[in-house]
Amino acid sequence: MGLFSRGARSDDQRPPTPERSPSADDRAPERAAEPARSVEPSAPQAPEPEAQSPEPVETPAAVKVPEAVEAPEAAEPPAPERSPERPFAPPVAASVPEPDPEELRITASQAIGPRRESGAPEDGAVQTRAKVISFANQKGGVAKTTSTLNLAVAFAESGHRVLCIDLDPQGNLTMSQGIDPDKVDKSMFDVLVHHIPIREAIQQREIDIAVASIDLAGAEIAMSTQIGRERSLEKALEAVATDYDFVCIDTPPSLGLLTINALTASDKVIVPVQCEYLSMRGLLQLQNTLEMIRENLNPKVEIEGILPTMLDSRTVHAKEAVEILEENFGDLVFNTRIRKAIKFAEAPVRGASVLKYDSKSNAADYYRQLAEEVLTNGAS
Numbered sequence: 001m002g003l004f005s006r007g008a009r010s011d012d013q014r015p016p017t018p019e020r021s022p023s024a025d026d027r028a029p030e031r032a033a034e035p036a037r038s039v040e041p042s043a044p045q046a047p048e049p050e051a052q053s054p055e056p057v058e059t060p061a062a063v064k065v066p067e068a069v070e071a072p073e074a075a076e077p078p079a080p081e082r083s084p085e086r087p088f089a090p091p092v093a094a095s096v097p098e099p100d101p102e103e104l105r106i107t108a109s110q111a112i113g114p115r116r117e118s119g120a121p122e123d124g125a126v127q128t129r130a131k132v133i134s135f136a137n138q139k140g141g142v143a144k145t146t147s148t149l150n151l152a153v154a155f156a157e158s159g160h161r162v163l164c165i166d167l168d169p170q171g172n173l174t175m176s177q178g179i180d181p182d183k184v185d186k187s188m189f190d191v192l193v194h195h196i197p198i199r200e201a202i203q204q205r206e207i208d209i210a211v212a213s214i215d216l217a218g219a220e221i222a223m224s225t226q227i228g229r230e231r232s233l234e235k236a237l238e239a240v241a242t243d244y245d246f247v248c249i250d251t252p253p254s255l256g257l258l259t260i261n262a263l264t265a266s267d268k269v270i271v272p273v274q275c276e277y278l279s280m281r282g283l284l285q286l287q288n289t290l291e292m293i294r295e296n297l298n299p300k301v302e303i304e305g306i307l308p309t310m311l312d313s314r315t316v317h318a319k320e321a322v323e324i325l326e327e328n329f330g331d332l333v334f335n336t337r338i339r340k341a342i343k344f345a346e347a348p349v350r351g352a353s354v355l356k357y358d359s360k361s362n363a364a365d366y367y368r369q370l371a372e373e374v375l376t377n378g379a380s
Helices: 002-013 016-033 036-045 047-052 054-073 078-085 089-095 099-118 119-127 145-155 174-176 188-193 214-223 229-239 255-265 277-296 316-332 345-352 360-376
Strands: 132-135 162-166 200-206 208-210 244-249 268-275 302-309
Touching: 132 145, 132 255, 145 162, 145 244, 145 268, 145 302, 145 360, 162 174, 174 345, 188 214, 188 229, 214 255, 229 244, 229 255, 255 277, 268 277, 268 360, 277 316, 302 316, 302 360, 345 360
Parallel strands: 132 244, 132 268, 162 208, 162 244, 268 302
Antiparallel strands: 200 208
């Protein structure tokens, strides 16, 4: 019965709360009827906080929950601290695209390099790898050395990077630049026989020149036992192939191993021919040698052109010699004619090319015309 009485008491306590609620509902008619009764509803409003008193009992639990929520909120205050950092985050995001333009600059710089290669067979062949031109004729005294040096200097005047190589044991090209072949430390002999880097044999004058020495006369014998001796110069040039636009090679007046090395390493051959009958007969032998080189060593080598030199237009014989050249070789004959001039003999004494010795002379203009013809399309 005590338990029931307790339950009854609790029931007695519970009804007043619903009675209070109807009193709240009855307030509207009471307020409409009498203002005095409006004071009475205020009295029941006092127990309403008692009804709210159990609510605070529930609130502590609820408060505990927000306290638990406040704990992560305590971890959140660094987050608002991060919010001031967030303004710094955008610059970080801005710094991320900054390397992207740098990468674009790299690709732009890479795009600049391919322009040389993308100019491709023509520009790429000239700028990325030097065009190698040999001056060859087994007959001596036809102006091979004069043509090698002065055409090279004419190329340099046009803004090209040029290397001359003296493969003649007489060293005439070396002396033409004021260098004594007997006093050089390292020469093309050391490059071909001892395989030193070709840069060690290069000296700078009007153009870069890989010098010769008298030792070069014994190079063919020293190389005779070497494997791949015909390609010794070709291998040596690989180290400087991208340093120059043109490599001009002066060969000895023979078709021996030195000349074969030059033709094996060459893209083109210019054949200086003195305007005399006996000088022209050697062209047939040179053509046979070139055919052998194409079949066995260098299929790409071609004759750039035949250059009439030491022309004396006052003689009938010289005119007939040029006519014979044009009849037999047609377009292979250059339009440029190298006429006799005393300047060609005077310039080497000064250790200079004709273009430097007397820049305004006709002799200098001959090789400027030849350079323009070669740079345009070779022999026409």
